[in-house]
Amino acid sequence: MKDHILVLLGTRPEAIKLFPVIQRLKAENVAVTVCATAQHREMLDQVLKLAQIAPDVDLNVMTPNQTLDHLSARLLNEIGEVLGRVKPTRVVVQGDTATAMIGALASYYHRIPVSHVEAGLRSGDIYAPFPEEVNRKIVCSIADQHFAPTPRAASALRSENVPEERIHVTGNTVVDALILAKAMVEADPCMSSRWDGVREQHGNRRLILVTCHRRENFGGGVLNIVKALETILAREDVAIVLPVHPNPNVRDIFASRLAHHPRVTLISPQEYTDFVSLLSMSYLVLTDSGGVQEEAPTFGKPVLVMRETTERPEGLEAGTALLVGADYNKIVGETFRLLDDEQSYAAMARSHNPFGDGHASERIVKVLLHA
Numbered sequence: 001m002k003d004h005i006l007v008l009l010g011t012r013p014e015a016i017k018l019f020p021v022i023q024r025l026k027a028e029n030v031a032v033t034v035c036a037t038a039q040h041r042e043m044l045d046q047v048l049k050l051a052q053i054a055p056d057v058d059l060n061v062m063t064p065n066q067t068l069d070h071l072s073a074r075l076l077n078e079i080g081e082v083l084g085r086v087k088p089t090r091v092v093v094q095g096d097t098a099t100a101m102i103g104a105l106a107s108y109y110h111r112i113p114v115s116h117v118e119a120g121l122r123s124g125d126i127y128a129p130f131p132e133e134v135n136r137k138i139v140c141s142i143a144d145q146h147f148a149p150t151p152r153a154a155s156a157l158r159s160e161n162v163p164e165e166r167i168h169v170t171g172n173t174v175v176d177a178l179i180l181a182k183a184m185v186e187a188d189p190c191m192s193s194r195w196d197g198v199r200e201q202h203g204n205r206r207l208i209l210v211t212c213h214r215r216e217n218f219g220g221g222v223l224n225i226v227k228a229l230e231t232i233l234a235r236e237d238v239a240i241v242l243p244v245h246p247n248p249n250v251r252d253i254f255a256s257r258l259a260h261h262p263r264v265t266l267i268s269p270q271e272y273t274d275f276v277s278l279l280s281m282s283y284l285v286l287t288d289s290g291g292v293q294e295e296a297p298t299f300g301k302p303v304l305v306m307r308e309t310t311e312r313p314e315g316l317e318a319g320t321a322l323l324v325g326a327d328y329n330k331i332v333g334e335t336f337r338l339l340d341d342e343q344s345y346a347a348m349a350r351s352h353n354p355f356g357d358g359h360a361s362e363r364i365v366k367v368l369l370h371a
């Protein structure tokens with residue numbers, strides 16, 4: 001039977017990490033159906049537009065404040081219906097979202113094999129991150145092709161008895177996406193000059209890029225983070241740029257405490273290319289995001305991870321990232337160290353990226369087509 005691959009995606013990170021795979025499959029003239037569940041509508045659309053991908057099927061399942069039960073039931077029904085109609089020979093899912101987990105389950109019910117991009121990330125705790133740890137484990141139990149981004153992720157799969165021949169160490173496709181986005185920025189004068197105003201506003205101050213959106217930091221964590229940022233801002237030699245996640249749990253606190261500070265630029269979630277430009281012009285990054293931890297080392301930007309643990313310890317091992325939690329003293333202390341101690345900065349700013357080399361989608365497509 002001729003290959004017909006259905007790619008499922010629901011959120012911005014899935015779109016970022018799958019667009020290089022979709023583009024490459026299309027370049028190989030493979031029949032591809034892109035099904036967007038649009039679990040997160042706007043941020044997903046921005047990325048797809050940029051990658052010039054129009055979803056063939058758009059389920060648009062986003063409703064305000066929906067529960068996981070409701071979302072999952074709806075996804076199962078709707079993805080099941082799509083699989084019955086499109087009849088793909090294989091389904092590709094990415095990561096650990098409800099879309100990936102339910103997509104794998106629906107494929108199993110339809111006896112369609114599943115490939116898992118970014119397989120083998122584990123925290124070891126089913127409640128942190130919730131529900132992502134269980135989502136990825138369920139996908140793992142169904143998939144027959146596991147694209148592990150790193151050797152560590154591959155060993156996690158082996159320790160769960162995934163057969164060796166089903167594990168492929170590919171690198172993380174986020175590095176492919178980053179390199180493609182960087183090329184787009186460099187080729188387009190409009191994109192390259194996007195932040196000229198911000199550069200002008202902050203002069204030669206060092207820019208700290210901050211992102212914060214994880215559920216585990218809602219409440220006390222975000223308050224500590226804001227307090228730490230206020231202390232950091234007491235220094236005249238820094239400015240902060242912060243794309244604010246739309247979740248009201250973080251948005252309202254950042255807006256009320258930081259919006260009026262002259263050395264803070266609070267902005268809405270940015271197009272991927274614009275975010276990539278911000279990353280490349282920043283001095284260091286404070287984040288609780290997964291994807292940003294994987295991207296920053298490509299540009300040699302030290303990352304202070306505002307979480308207690310990370311399922312991406314490769315950055316810690318490579319020395320390009322450090323865990324500071326949502327701990328006021330650690331955030332301030334480590335930021336000041338990076339600002340004041342050139343050697344510490346240089347040690348973390350090595351541009352070696354342990355997460356990928358930009359060729360992950362090439363390796364994935366090779367396996368998808370010749371399995």
Ligand SMILES: CC(=O)N[C@@H]1[C@@H](OP(=O)(O)OP(=O)(O)OC[C@H]2O[C@@H](n3ccc(=O)[nH]c3=O)[C@H](O)[C@@H]2O)O[C@H](CO)[C@@H](O)[C@@H]1O
Nearest residue numbers: 011013095096132214243269270271272275289290291292
């Ligand atoms: C609960 C939780 O935390 N779950 C994780 C979370 O993944 P994450 O932490 O990587 O998510 P974000 O930080 O939202 O995205 C990062 C990407 O977005 C780009 N970016 C960022 C700011 C901006 O203004 N414009 C952009 O373009 C940036 O370069 C990067 O590539 O959600 C995933 C799916 O829901 C889950 O699979 C994953 O476990």
